[in-house]
Amino acid sequence: MKLNDSVIAHIAQLVQLAILTGTDIVDNMRMIVLTETDGNLELDPEYEAQIEDNIQRMLAVAATASAPEIECETDTASSSMQNENSDQ
Helix, strand or coil: CEECHHHHHHHHHHHHHHHHHCCCHHHHHHCCCEEEECCEEEECHHHHHHHHHHHHHHHHHHHHHHHHHHHHHHHHHHHHHHHHHHHC
């Protein structure tokens, strides 16, 4: 049997996810569900849908969590510019 390209891409995505979240790659790999089709191992459609939903939710949480930081940086930059303009 051979791994389908989508499985290989998913493994690469799991490595990236483990690096970003600080989680153990082994835990992520244990959750993979594969199906066999014509001698190829492919991602199980239900697993693929579930993991995509999990990733989208994680991205939404990350975007929400980083929004105040971005706002703070923008406020700081505009305050610095205002101070520079008032000095002139």
